[in-house]
Amino acid sequence: MTSDPVFPLAAPVLTTEPDGFSLVLSGKLVLTHSAAAPCLFVGQGQERMEMYRGNFDIEDYVVERVALRHAAISGDVIDLSPSPSEPARLRLRVEGAALRFEALDPAINRLWLRVQAEAGEHVWGGGEQMSYFDMRGRRFPLWISEPGVGRDKTRELTFKADVAGRAGGDYYHTNYPQPTYLSSRRYALHVETPAYSVFDFRHEAFHEIEVWAVPERIEFFDASDFEGLVEQLSTRFGRQPPLPDWVYGGAIIGLKDGEKSFERLECIRAAGAAVSGLWCEDWVGLRHTSFGARLFWDWQANETRYPALRQRIAELRGEGIRFLGYVNPYLCADGPLFPKAEAAGYFARDAEGKTALVDFGEFDCGVVDFTNPAAADWFAEEVIGRNMLDFGLSGWMADFGEYLPVNVQLANGVDAKLMHNPWPTLWAEVNARAVASRGMTGEALFFMRAGFTGVGAHCPLLWGGDQSVDFSRHDGLVTVISGALSSGLLGNAYHHSDIGGYTSLFGNIRTPELIMRWAEMAAFTAVMRTHEGNRPRDNLQIDGDEAVLSHFARMTRLYVHLAPYLRSLSDEAVQRGLPVQRPLFLHFPGDRATYAIQDSYLYGRDLLVAPVWREGETSREVYLPEGADWEHVWSGERYEGGATIPVEAPLGRPPVFIRQGSVWMDLFRTLATL
Known part of the structure; x- marks a missing residue:
């Protein structure tokens, strides 16, 4: 609390x-x-x-x-x-x-x-x-x-x-x-x-x-x-530190293809994509389940899947590209870290006083008990500190946090039903403590989907979770806009999502259109990051289609072009706590027509972004807030605020408008030349 x-x-x-x-x-x-x-x-x-x-x-x-x-x-x-x-x-x-x-x-x-x-x-x-x-x-x-x-x-x-x-x-x-x-x-x-x-x-x-x-x-x-x-x-x-400088160099490319990931990264870069990081969840190895390829939940480099990984990380860093991994607060029962933690008494216990095991989908795990200071210190120092930061990782997905069972016994003696909601905040604190111990706050970037009161004091970046790989109203592309706006009002300045979505089940698979529309939105968020999803081989990837890759590469160049503006938004987040993605009413409080809009947003104060989020659409209607005049980025056409206008939006030209009078006008207008 x-x-x-x-x-x-x-x-x-x-x-x-x-x-x-x-x-x-x-x-x-x-x-x-x-x-x-x-x-x-x-x-x-x-x-x-x-x-x-x-x-x-x-x-x-x-x-x-x-x-x-x-x-x-x-x-x-x-x-x-x-x-x-x-x-x-x-x-x-x-x-x-x-x-x-x-x-x-x-x-x-x-x-x-x-x-x-x-x-x-x-x-x-x-x-x-x-x-x-x-x-x-x-x-x-x-x-x-x-x-x-x-x-x-x-x-x-x-x-x-x-x-x-x-x-x-x-x-x-x-x-x-x-x-x-x-x-x-x-x-x-x-x-x-x-x-x-x-x-x-x-x-x-x-x-x-x-x-x-x-x-x-x-x-x-x-x-x-x-x-x-x-x-x-x-x-x-709590306010987050500034975005790391290396993030502004381009997209973080998510690949989980073992050492083939490095070859694929080079092909993506050769296609003109600006890249700031390579994110390999599978740096710890894989196991295969009916849900799809799952990671091996034991948090240390898997040399079989990634030979000589430490050297590879150093080589990438020399080229200006950071390496990111994956971790969560559980340890699989068949991994080498599990017996060490169990012998030290670091796991939550069941009613009989034994290690409580949780079924995560065809494999069992122990829950590291972060109410035990020794367990929290061990995980921060030994697992994240030594196995990840000292190994050369510059960031990671700090996954889960939702799975604290309500019937386990915890070291602090508090009922697990009252610890379940605060659990992600404790998890964020463990990650932040590890980063701070290496003097890397504002340099290492971990991102979380789980949160509760106070998570922003520790977690430097939210991600929208596991959306379906589709355009659906309640689980697709449009939902991450609502997620960014709602969490941003509570002080979480930085939000992003899996480009192309994550969850592919029951024949639901990505389309080229979905990936391209998602990338268009992501170019106007705090961080661009791709994800292969839960079924990589069943779903289209950014490097699996020439047109998709070309489009994605251009979107990364737009993101990099806007880096000076995004830096200013990061500075504002540190100084005032204002989010990068903002509801229209934040700067137009007198226009009540903006109060219920959730499918467009202000990117900072001076850009209005209205992503195309319905399948098959090449135009959409956009409301421009009253109190400003607006200029369409791609055509240069100007509009008076206070009206809903139709906008042509073919692939590659998402509806984006400049607020007239912005000090960034020259930077914004050159987007159309890229």
Whole structure:
């Protein structure tokens, strides 16, 4: 759990009323309570949680839900009870910009809070939300899990994934939930709790927050504009270091073809692609499963698959190309690191006190217990420090973090149900500690898909997870835009995705069009990175088609051309916490037409990017925010803001617009010449 905020914030004003109270934040009513309309409910629930390969089946039986209608107020302390004749069950304290909670009844394990809402209000945040950027009108459980395959219960793909492995997702499933939201009323709210929680935005008059514990506190953030809110939230949850200088040299090419990866890299470069890194997940070796080729989860170089790898890494570095690998917080039971960790007592344990084994899909692993300081230190120093950084790696995918079982025993004695959500933050901290120990913060780049409150203080780069290799509305290309925008508002400045998607199941495979459209979007993000996917041999790769490779190479040159601008955005992220990819309303708060747009974004302040995300389309409609004039990058045609315009968008010319008056006009206009 994170510590109390240490920066000054506007404190809510508590007003006592005849039969209750209200809480006002800079003139905005956020809580109102009376006997007839209480805002707080408490009770008890009995949950059932079953995990299968990172997917959870969760049910709750509510034993009791009682309205706390009576409020006894003394100064900034509020004692709440069901009636004046019954004992208080919950105590609230107004402390600065937060409400602190104390259970006076130890039986309470459920709490519901109703926050005032307004008609026409919009809400964003919730961590990394892939389906709906504007969360108003829907209910969002906040629990870390696999995001699911398909994520749309009406699709055949999702149905098949459910039947085959209970792996079909829904709109709210995410690798990175966070109980924080921003409102169009220009305030933000954060629930400080590790427990399962729910944000329910379906009611017009109030937002209901449900927590399966009594939260430590609820924090309020207030600003006159959205930029100020993002600055506050990024300060609260932690800001990332600047992007490493080497990243600006081009794309990170993901290949997992053993030593053949080096030959293929040379062919990609010969085609004119600008390359900054070679990312080989399979540096640790492979195993083959029904899901596809999987990595061998024992974190050290596999000399059989990559002979003389240390020398190869040094040679690449001499050419200005960094080498990246892969790691996750688990150790396979059939690998050499497992017995070492088990002998030292570094694994989470089962009910019998033995090493808890988790099925990851045809192989079992132990969960390294990061609540044990010795285990966290060992993993940071021996595994990441010596086996990876000292070996020459400049970065890696720090995968998973979602799989902490809820029935294991941990060294810190805390119920695993209360450690499950914070687990990715602990995992990020282990990686960051290893990087810092080598003096490589801001130089080594690891990226994560899992997250929770505070992950931004440790993780330098998010990635959008395992999208399907398609154009689908809830699991394809367009979802990573929503993920970038929602997580960016909470202080995660850098976001990127697997170019071409990852998950290929039930005959769903990449098309040339998909890869090219994804690359067009990626050229206008913080990092360009390719991925071969879970079934590399069944799916088209960037070097498997001449037209695809030529198109991809050009997109990398666009990315490199914009490097001076991206550097300025990285500087701004460090100084102010503003994300690289921004919702349109961040800089156009007066234009309410921008509040629900999630398929286009501002790349910094001065470029508007509207990727083509529907299959077969060669044009699309784009809304240009009111308050600026815009210039189409490819044609030079100018438009007045405040209107939706049709834009021709053949392959190679994604809709991109320059804000008139930008100091970067000359740089942007020369994009059309590349």
